Amino acid sequence: MGDAFTPTHKNRYVAFDIDQGGLNNIRMVFEYAVVIAAITRRTLVLPPARPWYLINQAMMGKAEGTTDLGDVFELSAIGKAIPYITTKEFCQRAAHHLRIPNQFLNQEHGIFEGDTHLQDWRRWLLQNSEAIDWNSYESLLCHPSIKRASNGPHMSDQYVDNRQLKELTPRQLASPIIYLPSDNNYRSLGPVATMLAAENEHLPRLCRRLLKHHVHYRNEVFSWAEKICHWHQIDNFNAIHIRRNDFQYKQTRLDIDRIHSNIHSLIDTDKPLYVATDESDPDFSQQLTRIFKVPRVYTINDWISRAGQDFPYVWQGLVEQAICARARRFIGTDLSTFSAYINRLRGYMQVVDQNCYYHTIDYNDGMPAEAPFQGREYLRENPLFWQDC
Ligand SMILES: Nc1nc2c(ncn2[C@@H]2O[C@H](COP(=O)(O)OP(=O)(O)O)[C@@H](O)[C@H]2O)c(=O)[nH]1
Ligand SMILES: [Mg+2]
DSSP: OGGGGOSOOTTOEEEEOOOSSOHHHHHHHHHHHHHHHHHTTOEEEEOOOBOOTTTSOGGGTSOOSOBOHHHHBOHHHHHTTSOEEEHHHHHHHHTTTTTOOGGGSSOSSOSOOSHHHHHHHHHHHHHTSEEOOOOTTTEEEESSOHHHHHTSTTOSHHHHTTOEEEOOOHHHHHSSEEEEOOOSSOOOOSOSTTSEEOSSSHHHHHHHHHHHHHSOBOHHHHHHHHHHHHHTTOSSOEEEEEOOTTOSOGGGOOOHHHHHHHHGGGSOTTSOEEEEEOOOOTTHHHHHHHHSOSSOEEOGGGTHHHHOTTSOHHHHHHHHHHHHHTSSEEEEOTTOHHHHHHHHHHHHTTOSOOOOEETTSOOTTSOOOOOOOOTTOOSSOOTHHHHOO
16 A cells, blocks of 8 residues: 555655644544645644644643644555655755755754644645645646646536635646645535545545554554453444534434434344433433333443543544444434544444444434435545445
């Protein structure tokens, strides 16, 4: 796999920002950047640690400080496919030939403590790079050019989905730094499965394979999921994700009775049920147990204290995703990228039931027909990720 994207341009880089949204939005922008670095044969520059939305927010009262991509992703696996460096390493390496200002060098503990430094750094990047300031929701990247992709298999209305066709410009390709900015006003967020159009399927498939094999959560996350299932002796269970809290798609917020009435035909009454949720109501578990007539309902509360005080807060959601991925059947929250990634993991793991179920859908009359995936869609996971890879 690693060879597929070599040779690498020396001293050419792709830089990007941490998305302002939740962890799965951060992951998608990261995946987008990985693909751009791969197809341009450049070194990926990982952004500095910073506070992540929900993860480091004081309002959650759980964690403070900053998070780094390496806290979440298995960077060594990425390094086997494409070269990457941290921003600090980038500054050191490029200090001379890219004239990195002194303020970004020689800081003791990582270079960008505090927001001011980060804003200054982003400003410097904008001024010294060629930005890709369109995302895969608005635009379809044709590679190596619109002309060549025009004869390829990605020009259907369904795949293009009213996106503008774009190609990397000679200026971008020649620039030492290609930068994918994301801030409060602009996000590099969009679908990853359908971000590319090419002459044939080879390159997009190679990129999806790169993500499948090299961009994944840290190995400990999957070991924890295994360990927790072992503690509770749950190897044959169903799982649900109920997204609440700040979720903007309020139409998905059903009460438990309604959820139960929609999905009870999918749930085995003789098997345990794992419920991943960010619902803060302390009685939620009890309500679930009362309404879902299964031998036992498990939630994070059944394992978090046993995992110990040192268990990193940022891993909680990831481990819950990995647990749900192991379930016999998984029913997610529609439009949640947290749920969507569980469906992707299940596809990667080739579980028996790879259907994407949502608890807002009524399954009493069987499985409703699914509309074909449109190119812009990213709040549900595109099966291209696991079916054609
Ligand atoms: N532990 C845990 N955290 C969750 C759960 N659902 C949501 N969260 C938190 O809320 C964030 C959701 O934001 P995001 O990842 O963008 O997904 P989305 O907003 O559902 O599309 C996650 O990253 C978690 O921090 C859950 O079931 N368990
Ligand atoms: Mg979100």
